[in-house]
Amino acid sequence: MIKLTVNDQPYTVDVEPTMPLLWVIRDVLHLTGTKYGCGMAQCGACTVHLNGEAVRSCVTPVKRAENQKVTTIEGLSTDFSHPLQQAWQEEDVPQCGYCQSGQLMSAAVLLRENPNPTDQDIDDAMSGNICRCGTYPRIRKAIHRAAAMQKTGGAQ
């Protein structure tokens, strides 16, 4: 039995300690916003926060998350009010959408650590999240927009 907190909810899961965190999130807890992309930490689709860091859940054994705090895309905000979610909508970022939860979780770490990122900072944070639709220009624009929202006190 492994205890962990996901999106501020405590869970106890009966799984192998080596099971990838992604499988627990999707198949055991049924939080399917986080996606399986490559399974080898190459694409970023499975990015979630583990104690605030943007880990690749497909290669993270659930044992690493034991008694730790996990945040998935479902927990980024409870009411879609996170500046990134607002900016994503306003810039109409997603195309197919498959990579977008990973993109948002990576961008959230960037904005927390650097509230006023340059284009270079965005590249340094986001170049590990691959988008087959090529939405990169809109992702960059939306991150700048979210940063501006944060400066003025929120998403509204």
Next chain:
Amino acid sequence: MNSRIPISSFCIIAVVTAAALSFTNNDDNRSWAQIKATSASDRIASENAFLQVYKVFMSPRCMNCHPAGDVPLNGDDNHLHPQGVKRGEDGKGLYALKCANCHQTQNTPGLNMPPGAEDWHLPAANMKLVFQGKSPHELAMQMKDPKTNGGKSPHDLIEHMKTGLVKWGWKPGEGRTTPPLSYTEFYNKFKEWIDKGAVVPPAGAK
């Protein structure tokens, strides 16, 4: 039974233990300035030992985390780490691309999966400890100068070679080559380099 052990035995044990600790401490406290070859044979042995461990330092398992630039290297061809990964100030990556976001405390099983060990990182930005492109002369000079070796004493540097991160080079996971010496050979030769004088090979030595 214990009451029959003469008190003198305890005294002997205490003296021997104290002597051993004292020796260890003296040994540990050596500075680079105190380390000198005391004979021609030691000088040759020290230099030769460095030339052997140099081949390990230049192997991809060591050099890939001691790059000349701010991007870690991958593979036996030392190509730049994909995904735009960068060193960061503390050597642990940047933002959503921190080393430990993908690299676990052990290798992830499978071909081309992320390798891992405790405290996976590059040297910090203020002391990059570059191996890539360094000759034996340059690397030995760098390693024995605390201003360029991360402030490490001889003892500190020997201890670094015992860390899980260094030992990972010999258990690098599927599909990765290991350095040209065994770990034990490497460690013994590295210690020999220091113990026999930390001799810097002349410029041009290979």
